Amino acid sequence: MSRLAGKTAIVTGSTRGIGRGIAVRYGREGANVVVSGTNAELCEEVAESIRREGGSAIGIVCDVSDLEQINRLYDKTLERFGEINIVVNNAGIAVFKPFVEVEPETVRKIWNVNLFGTFFSGQRAAKEMIRQGKGGKIINMSSISEEVGTANLTQYATTKGGIKIMTKCMALELAEYGINVNAIGAGVIDTDISMEEFSKPGMREETVRRIPWGRMGEPEDLAGTAVFLAHEDSDYVTGTTVYVDGGLLAM
Numbered sequence: 001m002s003r004l005a006g007k008t009a010i011v012t013g014s015t016r017g018i019g020r021g022i023a024v025r026y027g028r029e030g031a032n033v034v035v036s037g038t039n040a041e042l043c044e045e046v047a048e049s050i051r052r053e054g055g056s057a058i059g060i061v062c063d064v065s066d067l068e069q070i071n072r073l074y075d076k077t078l079e080r081f082g083e084i085n086i087v088v089n090n091a092g093i094a095v096f097k098p099f100v101e102v103e104p105e106t107v108r109k110i111w112n113v114n115l116f117g118t119f120f121s122g123q124r125a126a127k128e129m130i131r132q133g134k135g136g137k138i139i140n141m142s143s144i145s146e147e148v149g150t151a152n153l154t155q156y157a158t159t160k161g162g163i164k165i166m167t168k169c170m171a172l173e174l175a176e177y178g179i180n181v182n183a184i185g186a187g188v189i190d191t192d193i194s195m196e197e198f199s200k201p202g203m204r205e206e207t208v209r210r211i212p213w214g215r216m217g218e219p220e221d222l223a224g225t226a227v228f229l230a231h232e233d234s235d236y237v238t239g240t241t242v243y244v245d246g247g248l249l250a251m
């Protein structure tokens with residue numbers, strides 16, 4: 001289980017949920033992992049949990065909606081590990097609200113984290129990978145929401161649709177450098193992002209009822225795909241979304 005030995009991976013928004021699951025798995029696969037998020041203590045806590053298992057990890061604070069902090073994340077990673085081979089642009093937020101009610105500040109905030117953050121972290125990743133001249137792997141966290149509409153999530157789904165086409169355009173531009181750019185299209189995963197929504201009466205049961213696999217996903221359900229897209233086994237895969245959704249999109 002050392003499929004990523006010798007590689008350095010940044011995972012944005014990895015203090016909990018899906019990002020944490022990916023960071024922990026990357027640690028088990030031998031990568032140097034940079035755990036990142038807006039809370040310094042939590043970054044260090046997750047990095048420490050990876051080190052306790054024998055992995056290599058550090059925590060670096062980064063709010064991905066701030067370009068200066070993105071640049072600091074990459075500078076510090078290079079300072080510590082010398083190279084960046086894998087970047088998972090996972091940080092994301094969602095607010096459930098009807099289209100006709102959602103306020104401009106909320107929309108701006110979501111677009112800044114989900115779109116601006118993914119775009120400019122990806123841009124810096126690409127610049128470093130081109131400079132290093134060894135290719136690289138960029139993985140953007142998307143959703144089934146890039147493909148199907150969801151009521152009350154227009155402000156969020158718009159960002160995932162954007163990430164879908166961003167992934168394709170980046171893949172085209174970066175192919176000549178041997179840099180793969182792909183997305184993971186997650187289904188409904190049991191994390192804090194939708195905790196409030198799923199605590200409404202009947203919501204969880206109704207959602208699970210629609211999932212062919214019969215349960216919501218767990219962060220661990222995505223980790224294997226994240227390893228595949230970070231590994232040379234996926235060298236001929238680029239510009240696409242791999243859906244991990246328990247069959248939701250098959251309906």
Ligand SMILES: NC(=O)C1=CN([C@@H]2O[C@H](COP(=O)(O)OP(=O)(O)OC[C@H]3O[C@@H](n4cnc5c(N)ncnc54)[C@H](O)[C@@H]3O)[C@@H](O)[C@H]2O)C=CC1
Pocket residue numbers: 012013014015016017018019036037038062063064065090091092093094113141142143144185186187188189190191192193194
């Ligand atoms: N849970 C789900 O059902 C699905 C989630 N996703 C996506 O997966 C990604 C991770 O979400 P979850 O783990 O589910 O949610 P979560 O809320 O548990 O985790 C989100 C992570 O992003 C971090 N984050 C938030 N704002 C940030 C910022 N400005 N800068 C840096 N980090 C920030 C949070 O601290 C947290 O670590 C998101 O991009 C989300 O859109 C996609 C499809 C389904």
Ligand SMILES: C[C@H](O)[C@@H]1OC(=O)[C@H](O)[C@@H]1O
Pocket residue numbers: 094142143144145150186187188189193194197
């Ligand atoms: C925020 C949603 O509950 C979550 O995010 C997604 O992208 C999925 O479609 C889930 O519904």
